[in-house]
Amino acid sequence: MLNLTIDGKKVSVEKGTTVLHAARKLGIEIPTLCYHEGVSPYGACRVCLVEVVKGIKTGLTTSCTCLAEEGMEVKSDSPRVLESRKLMVELLLARCPEAEKVKDLARKMGIEGVRFKREDKECILCGLCVRVCQEIIEASVIGFINRGANREVETPFQAQSDVCIGCGACSSVCPTEAIKIKEMFDKRILETWHTELELKSCKICGRYFVPKKELEHLKEKIELPEDIFEICTDCKRKSLTGKIGEIKTGAI
Amino acid sequence: MKIKNLKDLEELKIKGLESLYPKRTKINVGLGTCGIATGARAVFDSIADEIEKQGIDALVGKTGCLGFCQREPLVDVWQPGKSRIIYCQMDPEKARDLVTGLAQGKTRKEWALCRMEEEEFIIENTKKKYSIKEKDGKDIPLYREIPFYRKQKKIALRNCGFMNPENIEEYIARGGYFSLARVLSRLKEEEVIEEIKNSGLRGRGGAGFPTGLKWKFCRDARGEPKYIICNADEGDPGAYMDRSILEGDPHSVLEGMVIGAYAIGSHEGYIYVRNEYPLAAQSVERAIRQAEEYGLLGENIFNSGFNFRIRISQGAGAFVCGEETALLASIEGKIGEPRPRPPFPAERGLWDKPTNINNVKTWANVPVIIARGADWYSKMGTAKSKGTMVFSLVGKINNTGLVEVPMGIKLREMIYDIGEGIPEGKKFKAVQTGGPSGGCIPSELADLEVDYEKLTQAGSMMGSGGMVVMDEDTCMVNVAKYFLNFTKDESCGKCTPCREGIKRMLEILDDISKGKAKETDLELLETLARVVKDASLCALGGTAPNPVLTTLRYFRNEYEAHIKDKKCPAHICPDLIHYSIDKEKCTGCGLCLKECPQTAISGEKKKPHSIDKSKCIKCGVCFEVCNFDAVEID
Numbered sequence: 001m002l003n004l005t006i007d008g009k010k011v012s013v014e015k016g017t018t019v020l021h022a023a024r025k026l027g028i029e030i031p032t033l034c035y036h037e038g039v040s041p042y043g044a045c046r047v048c049l050v051e052v053v054k055g056i057k058t059g060l061t062t063s064c065t066c067l068a069e070e071g072m073e074v075k076s077d078s079p080r081v082l083e084s085r086k087l088m089v090e091l092l093l094a095r096c097p098e099a100e101k102v103k104d105l106a107r108k109m110g111i112e113g114v115r116f117k118r119e120d121k122e123c124i125l126c127g128l129c130v131r132v133c134q135e136i137i138e139a140s141v142i143g144f145i146n147r148g149a150n151r152e153v154e155t156p157f158q159a160q161s162d163v164c165i166g167c168g169a170c171s172s173v174c175p176t177e178a179i180k181i182k183e184m185f186d187k188r189i190l191e192t193w194h195t196e197l198e199l200k201s202c203k204i205c206g207r208y209f210v211p212k213k214e215l216e217h218l219k220e221k222i223e224l225p226e227d228i229f230e231i232c233t234d235c236k237r238k239s240l241t242g243k244i245g246e247i248k249t250g251a252i
Numbered sequence: 253m254k255i256k257n258l259k260d261l262e263e264l265k266i267k268g269l270e271s272l273y274p275k276r277t278k279i280n281v282g283l284g285t286c287g288i289a290t291g292a293r294a295v296f297d298s299i300a301d302e303i304e305k306q307g308i309d310a311l312v313g314k315t316g317c318l319g320f321c322q323r324e325p326l327v328d329v330w331q332p333g334k335s336r337i338i339y340c341q342m343d344p345e346k347a348r349d350l351v352t353g354l355a356q357g358k359t360r361k362e363w364a365l366c367r368m369e370e371e372e373f374i375i376e377n378t379k380k381k382y383s384i385k386e387k388d389g390k391d392i393p394l395y396r397e398i399p400f401y402r403k404q405k406k407i408a409l410r411n412c413g414f415m416n417p418e419n420i421e422e423y424i425a426r427g428g429y430f431s432l433a434r435v436l437s438r439l440k441e442e443e444v445i446e447e448i449k450n451s452g453l454r455g456r457g458g459a460g461f462p463t464g465l466k467w468k469f470c471r472d473a474r475g476e477p478k479y480i481i482c483n484a485d486e487g488d489p490g491a492y493m494d495r496s497i498l499e500g501d502p503h504s505v506l507e508g509m510v511i512g513a514y515a516i517g518s519h520e521g522y523i524y525v526r527n528e529y530p531l532a533a534q535s536v537e538r539a540i541r542q543a544e545e546y547g548l549l550g551e552n553i554f555n556s557g558f559n560f561r562i563r564i565s566q567g568a569g570a571f572v573c574g575e576e577t578a579l580l581a582s583i584e585g586k587i588g589e590p591r592p593r594p595p596f597p598a599e600r601g602l603w604d605k606p607t608n609i610n611n612v613k614t615w616a617n618v619p620v621i622i623a624r625g626a627d628w629y630s631k632m633g634t635a636k637s638k639g640t641m642v643f644s645l646v647g648k649i650n651n652t653g654l655v656e657v658p659m660g661i662k663l664r665e666m667i668y669d670i671g672e673g674i675p676e677g678k679k680f681k682a683v684q685t686g687g688p689s690g691g692c693i694p695s696e697l698a699d700l701e702v703d704y705e706k707l708t709q710a711g712s713m714m715g716s717g718g719m720v721v722m723d724e725d726t727c728m729v730n731v732a733k734y735f736l737n738f739t740k741d742e743s744c745g746k747c748t749p750c751r752e753g754i755k756r757m758l759e760i761l762d763d764i765s766k767g768k769a770k771e772t773d774l775e776l777l778e779t780l781a782r783v784v785k786d787a788s789l790c791a792l793g794g795t796a797p798n799p800v801l802t803t804l805r806y807f808r809n810e811y812e813a814h815i816k817d818k819k820c821p822a823h824i825c826p827d828l829i830h831y832s833i834d835k836e837k838c839t840g841c842g843l844c845l846k847e848c849p850q851t852a853i854s855g856e857k858k859k860p861h862s863i864d865k866s867k868c869i870k871c872g873v874c875f876e877v878c879n880f881d882a883v884e885i886d
Contacts, residue, residue, distance in 0.1 A: 043592040046748045046787050060786050065592040084749075084787040087780070091752035115776055116756045125745065144587060144745070147570065149755045151745030 004072040006050075013068050020048055020063040028076055031085065031105055033092070033175055034126035035064040039135050042127050046088045047105070051075040060084060082109075090114055092124050099124065099176035122178035125151055129170035129179060139163050139217070142170065142193060155193050166190060166197035166211035183208070202232035209233070254547030256555040258433055261424060264546075268425025272415060273382075275332055277310035277354060279303075282326040282413055284317030284499045285531050286492070291343060292325035298344035299327070302351040310354070316500015318413030319654040320400055323365055326413070329354065333385040337392060340365035364392040366401070374410045375427035375623045399672050400651045403665060405632070407640050408456070408616040409493075409656045412500035417535055420542040423503040429548055431622035435511050436556040439622075444515035445471065448618065450626035452638030457483055457574070457611030458686060458715040459791070460637070460704040466608060469598035471516045473606035480513045480521035480560075481602070481609040483579060484536075487526065487571040488687025489738060491718035493642040493654050494612035498525065498532035501616070502539035506549060506562065508615030511622060513560040516608055521562040524579050527569045537564055571742035575790045576609045578744065589744045590790035611716070613642055633659035637703030641714065645671050647721035648678070657702075664698040667721060679724040682806070686715025688735040688742075689795030691802030692728065711802040713795065727824035728807040729814055732799045733761045739796035750793030753784035757800060764811060766827040767818040774811055778804060823885045826870040830886055833874075835860040837882035844874035844883060 001012040006023050013022045018041065023030050034045035043065040050063045053073040060080065075081060086109050092099075093106050094116040102124065127144070130153060134140045141164040145154045155161045166188045171179040180191040186208045188197045199208035200215055209232035219229060231239070255261055281287070281296040300312045318326050323340035327347065330336050337359060339350065346363060353360055367389050370381040395401055406412075415422040423429070435444055449464025470478060482505055486494040497505060509521050525533045540562050543549035551559050565583045567573045573588040580602050582588035601607020617639065621629045630638045637659040646652045649671040657666070667673065667680055674680050682692045685702075691712030693700060700706055704714050722731065736758045745751040760777045763769040781797035781804070788794045804811060813819045820828040833844075833853075838860040845853040845861055852868040855861030863874070875883040 043789055044747045046789070049787055062592060062789075067594075080786070083779075084783050087753075087783045088748045088787065091748055091756065094756070095752060117759060124748075125751070127746075144589075146745070147572075148740055148743035148745045148751055151751060 002068050002070045004068050006074040007076055017068045018064055019050055019066045019068055019074055022068050023063060023076055030063050030076055032064060036128050036173060039131040041065045045126050047085055049081055049084050051078050051081050086111060095119050096121050096124055096176055101175045122176055123153060124176055126175060128173045129153060132169045132173045137167055137169050139165055159194060161193055161195045164193055164195045165214040165217045167214050202235055203230040204235040205232060207232055261429060261433055264421050264424045268421035271419060272422050272425050274311060278313055278330040279310060280313045280315045280328045282317055282324060283314040284496055286317050286321040287324045290324040294344045295325045295342045295347045298347045299351055302348045306355055308355050313416050315415060316412045316417050317496045321653040322651060335384055335389055336368040337389055338365045339363045359389050361389060361392055366395045366398045367392045368395045373427050374407060375620050377624060399669055403670055404656050405640050405658050406656045407620050408497060408613045408642050411504060412496055417500050417502055418538060420503060420546060428503055429507055431619035432507050432510055433554055435514055435622060436554045436558055441515050447626050448621060451621045451629040453617055453621060455611060456613035460714060463614055467512060467516050470606050470608040473599050475606045477520055477605055478516055478518040479602045479605060479607040480509055480518045481607060482509055482523040482612060482615055483609050484523055484525040484612050485567055485574040485579060486716060487574050488716050488718045490646045490720050491644045491687055491716045493644055493717055495529050495532045496654055497612050497616050499535045502536045504616040504619060505612055506539055506543050508618035509562060510560050511618050514558055519559050522565050522583055523562060524565045524567060524583060526567045533564060533566060572744045572792050575792055589746050592789060634703040636705055641717055643717045643719045645719050648674055648723040649721040650675055659703045660701045663700050663702060674723045681724050681726055682722045684720040686713040687718040688738045689798055690715045691798040692731060694806040711805055725822055727820050727822035728803040728810045729761060729765050730824050732803045733765060735799040736761060743792060747789040747793060749784040749787040753780055754796055756780055764814045765825040769815050771815055829870060830865060831863050831868055831874060832884050833861050833863055834882045834884055837880050839880055843877050847873045847877050
């Protein structure tokens with residue numbers, strides 16, 4: 001176990017624990033935007049900055065990427081930390097004035113107004129969608145294009161993707177609802193990724209319920225009876241509750 | 253042939269010396285990128301052509317850059333028994349005349365930059381004195397005496413311009429690969445690291461981390477294999493010393509890398525060279541092939557059992573790839589983006605293996621330190637910055653070029669002695685050191701002794717050694733805007749402060765330069781600069797605000813003049829200047845009227861003209877063409 005202090009409070013954590021998790025163990029809340037437990041830490045939004053004291057030197061670092069060390073002294077609420085975090089959120093708010101999660105964070109931090117020219121973007125470039133697609137789905141459909149202020153998340157050549165399975169994990173992990181997915185009859189349309197995918201209809205009710213490509217992807221990854229992939233979740237539930245009912249009434 | 257021992261090396265040295273100092277005339281043309289850009293290839297061709305045409309018994313050779321880029325193309329003439337003469341600003345016609353003259357025993361003094369009677373072989377601590385029988389060209393100044401070279405001490409640049417980079421034997425003749433021979437035959441790995449540590453050598457890429465310590469960290473790190481990398485992703489505007497070394501003396505870098513690899517315990521290395529340096533990449537590639545052929549690279553180097561290979565990796569042209577973690581990502585074939593450190597590359601670098609990365613100049617210093625010893629090296633420089641540093645002296649300065657000087661030299665000496673002052677007798681205003689990540693140091697600090705610490709204290713940094721000199725006609729708001737525009741484009745965009753912060757700083761600067769900014773904007777600019785510097789993921793964002801912070805620190809009044817008085821004191825920002833015609837001085841010649849692209853100027857012939865401010869686009873043409881100084885800017 002490693003012993004460190006955060007804001008003067010002592011905490012022991014296992015080797016490999018991040019400062020963010022050590023702080024959470026103490027009940028100290030550190031805001032995050034680009035962090036998600038399911039994917040590798042990225043250190044890009046800089047909202048989770050903390051101050052780490054190293055001898056006479058102190059430096060700002062992201063708590064989501066910084067690993068706890070024995071004897072480490074961390075400040076999560078120093079004026080330097082709070083000023084930097086606030087400015088990060090103000091910069092992101094100027095970029096995405098309508099993003100609820102950023103607005104919430106700004107409200108909590110007491111940010112009253114934005115001192116910069118407002119843009120109307122939706123994406124804060126946290127990269128969660130990119131990491132989920134690469135690390136969890138293992139499809140690597142999207143990535144970053146361009147540099148600096150022109151950076152965007154996109155499919156290669158900003159064209160229809162032939163590897164996207166339409167799972168929508170990117171959209172569900174997105175903190176700012178920037179990724180638009182809609183369904184139209186037998187198609188799932190991933191507008192943000194210029195991609196349309198055919199849906200499969202349920203063997204029982206006939207409703208279109210999942211992109212065919214996603215099913216193929218799942219079949220390759222998980223070994224399950226073929227039938228499982230043919231029926232929509234509603235029908236699966238119905239059939240399951242039916243079976244439970246039968247058990248209860250003594251039919252089985 | 254494979255070199256197996258010192259005897260083999262000595263034999264090649266003799267061959268190399270014959271090539272460097274042949275028994276007949278040899279005309280060398282500097283064919284670095286800077287030379288080629290000013291027409292050195294045509295000069296080379298015309299010399300070769302003329303020699304053949306006239307059937308003269310002379311050789312024509314190529315060398316790298318001698319550093320005095322402003323006077324390129326440079327041609328040096330070696331004639332046995334005579335002083336070596338370096339001619340400057342040559343063109344094909346002059347070159348033909350020169351060859352014809354040589355055939356008749358004539359020296360063209362009017363084109364000569366300097367002459368040499370001896371050469372310093374710094375690595376051997378010897379002076380190669382030419383046996384001069386015929387004293388001629390006495391009124392041509394000596395190489396050591398001309399202001400540009402007088403204060404220089406060439407260690408990293410020791411061979412640039414003095415040998416053919418394509419000829420490994422010439423490198424050996426000038427003491428090359430003898431340090432490697434010594435290391436592999438007589439020194440233990442730890443002893444090499446100790447020597448480098450004691451020399452005080454620090455990373456010449458800019459951050460100045462002690463090289464020996466870096467090597468030790470990598471040597472001690474667990475994990476195999478270990479990698480050695482040469483960072484040649486030189487991207488600062490106005491800095492080109494790494495390119496010059498790779499083009500003019502690639503073997504010095506290779507030798508340094510093999511020594512480092514031996515000390516660290518690595519068998520595989522990379523030279524990461526930017527795509528914009530095709531000539532440098534070619535030069536290194538050729539040098540690697542030659543070194544492999546001679547058994548100085550590859551398997552069983554010097555018959556010692558030690559193996560080390562070097563590969564070239566070319567970037568796609570992103571400034572951020574000079575940052576070491578981004579560089580590693582780029583070699584791995586990923587997007588060139590930095591990642592948080594720790595873990596440092598010494599621990600987890602290329603493909604997560606221990607990796608040591610040093611700059612071109614750092615590697616080029618290594619063979620000399622091994623040859624001359626840590627004591628000798630550490631006697632040069634200041635308390636914490638040892639040895640020499642290569643600067644590219646550019647901008648508003650009379651002598652531009654690559655300059656290698658001992659650490660601790662005063663800015664004043666750089667600008668007035670080596671650079672011989674500012675053109676047109678204008679006043680020296682500031683110097684930007686360290687490229688776009690550095691800062692502007694004002695003329696009041698001209699006595700600053702240039703080393704890592706002093707530059708950092710002044711708010712700037714050593715960086716890769718860029719030195720952009722500015723004169724009184726420079727607007728400091730505009731300078732800050734220029735550099736921030738560069739970092740805005742070159743930021744990878746991964747982290748919020750660098751991507752969003754630089755963009756916002758630039759917006760404020762733009763407002764200031766247009767007279768649209770409020771006084772509170774200055775405070776916001778300062779806060780942004782401070783926080784971006786503090787909160788960014790890598791050194792790009794961590795240093796990008798330096799031009800803003802230093803110009804605010806030293807030239808705040810200029811910012812205030814833009815904001816409060818809506819004036820640009822240097823008369824640069826177009827939105828804040830107005831052109832008018834002094835009726836007393838105007839002769840009504842009509843030249844400005846004729847040249848004005850907006851027909852904003854009116855007036856009868858021989859009567860004072862006037863400018864219609866509503867039509868004027870402030871292009872400055874009238875100001876430039878007026879022969880009577882009648883056009884005024886306010």
